[in-house]
Structure formats: structure tokens, C-alpha cells
Amino acid sequence: MQSQASAADLSAWASVPWSPVTDPDPDPDAASITTGTTTGTTADTPIGWHKAGVPYIPSGKALSLQTLDVWIPSSGNNHNAPDASSLPHLPGTWIIYIHGGAWRDPAISASSFTPAATNLLLRAITTSTTSKKIAGLVSLNYRLSPHPHHPSPPNDDPARQARHPDHITDILTALAYLHRLGIITKKENWILAGHSCGATLAFQAVMSPARWGLSPDALTAAAAAAAVVGFNGLYDLAGFIASPPRGYEHLCEAYREFVSGAFGEEEEGWRAVCPATAGAGGAVGWVGEWVGDGDDDDHRKRGQVVLVQSREDTLVPYQQLEVMRAVLEGEERVAMRVMEAGGDHDVIWREGGGRMAEILWEVVEGL
Numbered sequence: 303m304q305s306q307a308s309a310a311d312l313s314a315w316a317s318v319p320w321s322p323v324t325d326p327d328p329d330p331d332a333a334s335i336t337t338g339t340t341t342g343t344t345a346d347t348p349i350g351w352h353k354a355g356v357p358y359i360p361s362g363k364a365l366s367l368q369t370l371d372v373w374i375p376s377s378g379n380n381h382n383a384p385d386a387s388s389l390p391h392l393p394g395t396w397i398i399y400i401h402g403g404a405w406r407d408p409a410i411s412a413s414s415f416t417p418a419a420t421n422l423l424l425r426a427i428t429t430s431t432t433s434k435k436i437a438g439l440v441s442l443n444y445r446l447s448p449h450p451h452h453p454s455p456p457n458d459d460p461a462r463q464a465r466h467p468d469h470i471t472d473i474l475t476a477l478a479y480l481h482r483l484g485i486i487t488k489k490e491n492w493i494l495a496g497h498s499c500g501a502t503l504a505f506q507a508v509m510s511p512a513r514w515g516l517s518p519d520a521l522t523a524a525a526a527a528a529a530v531v532g533f534n535g536l537y538d539l540a541g542f543i544a545s546p547p548r549g550y551e552h553l554c555e556a557y558r559e560f561v562s563g564a565f566g567e568e569e570e571g572w573r574a575v576c577p578a579t580a581g582a583g584g585a586v587g588w589v590g591e592w593v594g595d596g597d598d599d600d601h602r603k604r605g606q607v608v609l610v611q612s613r614e615d616t617l618v619p620y621q622q623l624e625v626m627r628a629v630l631e632g633e634e635r636v637a638m639r640v641m642e643a644g645g646d647h648d649v650i651w652r653e654g655g656g657r658m659a660e661i662l663w664e665v666v667e668g669l
């Protein structure tokens with residue numbers, strides 16, 4: 303399946319060893335893990351394996367942020383790390399995650415998925431074999447735009463000079479790399495999730511790359527995730543900046559600053575890139591780019607969208623979800639669900655990642 307991977311792809315993969323992941327909150331009574339029937343984990347038994355910072359542009363050409371993190375559940379009672387060159391082989395669904403941070407925050411990275419990933423690994427190894435399986439998890443770094451208030455690490459880092467479409471280019475480049483490695487193989491075996499601007503990027507990643515002037519075969523078969531899950535996502539930036547909802551007016555200038563930093567000053571450009579406004583005249587042209595235009599009512603041919611937004615989010619108003627929901631409602635090729643979450647903007651990934659993991663688990667089970 304990884305026949306398309308080049309020697310350089312495989313050597314980039316093997317350049318990072320697998321390190322053990324253990325349960326941060328082990329069960330004191332548990333003796334050992336037997337996959338499929340486990341009731342608890344011990345402190346020293348790996349629940350999975352993690353590669354941190356795999357360069358997804360091989361041959362030493364990746365910038366510091368052109369890397370990804372991978373986690374795989376441990377199989378059986380094996381305490382030995384897989385060889386660095388060994389590729390994931392478990393069947394099941396891959397969850398690919400895109401972090402937020404307004405396209406520019408150097409303090410938020412792929413590793414922000416660690417709490418949710420750890421929670422998902424635990425679920426994967428302690429749940430009965432009859433349920434749908436998680437094959438593994440990936441969290442993507444991508445180049446950022448400069449941040450005027452975060453000079454450290456240095457703003458002159460070449461990985462922090464990105465301008466649209468660089469962020470999307472990196473996401474698509476990473477997905478193509480995972481495709482060549484045989485990790486994401488077909489629509490049914492992966493879902494794409496993102497938080498905040500990562501949710502914007504997740505939807506942009508299923509649209510035609512031609513929208514951003516990128517070559518359409520940059521992605522090919524990897525283009526179609528079975529589901530896109532947006533957590534506290536940004537879907538209509540122009541709408542927010544033109545008329546922020548009550549209670550969020552004070553954020554207008556901050557939004558204008560990071561939106562201009564990522565996409566330039568033109569409001570028209572902001573509309574063209576946002577998933578709630580990227581269709582002409584309200585029609586969502588990109589749904590066809592994602593799932594195809596056939597009027598086939600086969601459920602599996604529809605794209606699944608899950609929108610999650612906390613009403614207690616002080617940075618992103620619930621209205622962003624409502625605008626996106628209104629645009630996708632009545633779109634027959636999309637099966638949409640809205641799910642609840644609480645807490646402020648970053649709580650969903652920061653505090654244990656429990657709710658994020660629960661939602662992603664449920665989405666995978668429902669595929």
C-alpha cells in the first residue's frame with residue numbers, strides 16, 4: 303500500500319524513533335493489558351507509541367514547522383518499541399488533527415493534541431474489539447504567519463513568514479505524505495478535525511486546491527476525508543469583522559489583525575477563503591469538490607460534518623457555528639451534526655482533552 307513512498311519519504315519517517323506513551327492516570331489494581339478485554343492500565347505498560355516531529359517534506363527540506371506527530375495504539379502485550387522505520391499496520395480509522403492559534407500563535411502547535419491523543423489511545427486499547435477501531439492519530443504543524451506580539455521564537459524564523467495559501471499548502475503537503483506512506487488510503491479510512499483556525503483549514507483542505515492556485519493533483523485521492531469535525535471553528539471572518547455579535551465587539555481589531563496577517567487586507571479575499579462564504583451566491587460549491595457531484599443518495603458517498611462550539615467561548619462566538627450550519631443545512635450531500643461542548647476557547651483541547659476525544663471517538667464509531 304505504501305508503494306508510492308519514495309526512499310526519501312521512508313527515511314524522513316524513520317528519522318524519528320517511536321517513544322512509549324503511558325497512561326497518565328493508571329489503574330492501581332491493573333496487572334497488565336490484554337488488548338480487547340482490558341479493564342485497566344499500569345503505569346509502565348505503553349498504551350501506544352508516538353513519533354514527534356516527523357518532517358513531511360523529505361530530503362532535509364522541511365522547515366521547523368513542516369512536521370507532524372503520530373500516535374498508534376499498542377497492540378497486545380508488546381512493551382518493545384516498534385522499529386523507527388516500521389509503518390503503522392493496524393486496520394481502522396485515522397484521525398488527523400489541525401491545531402488553532404489564529405494562523406500565527408507560536409505557543410500552539412501539533413503537540414496541543416497530546417491530551418486528546420492520549421485519551422483516544424486509552425479508549426482504543428481498553429474498548430471491546432467489536433467497536434470500530436482507531437488505527438492511529440496524526441497532528442499537523444504548518445507554517446505560521448508573523449505574530450506582532452510574540453517575537454519569540456524569533457519572528458524571522460522562515461517557518462513564521464507564511465501568507466495564504468502557505469498554511470493550506472502545508473496541510474495538503476502533509477496529507478499527501480501520509481497518503482504516500484499508506485496511512486490515509488481512501489475516503490473511508492480517515493477523518494479530519496481542527497480547532498479554531500484549524501477547523502477553517504480542515505474545511506479548506508477538502509475543497510479543490512485550484513481555489514488557492516495549487517495544483518489539483520497535489521492531493522489526489524487523499525482529498526476526501528469521510529468526515530470533517532470543527533471545534534470552536536472560524537467560518538465567516540468577513541462577517542465577524544463587519545458586524546461582530548454582541549459581547550464580541552472588542553475583538554474586532556484583533557480579528558482584523560490576524561486575518562490581514564494571514565490573508566491580506568482585502569475583505570473579498572476573506573470571503574473567498576472562508577467555508578461559510580466561499581460559495582457563489584450562497585451555494586456551497588465546495589461540497590461537490592469534496593464528495594463529488596453525483597446525485598447518488600448512498601449514505602457513504604455523503605460527507606459528514608460535525609460542528610462543535612462552546613457557548614462559553616470568549617474568543618469565537620456561537621454565531622460562527624450558526625452561519626456555517628445555515629450554509630450546510632439543506633445540502634443533501636452533507637450529513638451534519640452539531641455537538642455540545644463547554645468552557646472557554648481552548649478548554650476542549652487543553653484540559654485533559656476528554657471532551658475532544660469523546661467527540662472524535664463517537665464520530666469514528668458512527669462512520
Ligand SMILES: N[C@@H](CC(=O)c1ccccc1NC=O)C(=O)O
Nearest residue numbers: 402403404405407498499617618
Ligand atoms: N492566541 C491567538 C489568538 C487566537 O488564537 C484566537 C483569537 C480570537 C479568535 C480565534 C483565535 N484562534 C483561532 O485559531 C493569538 O495569539 O493571536
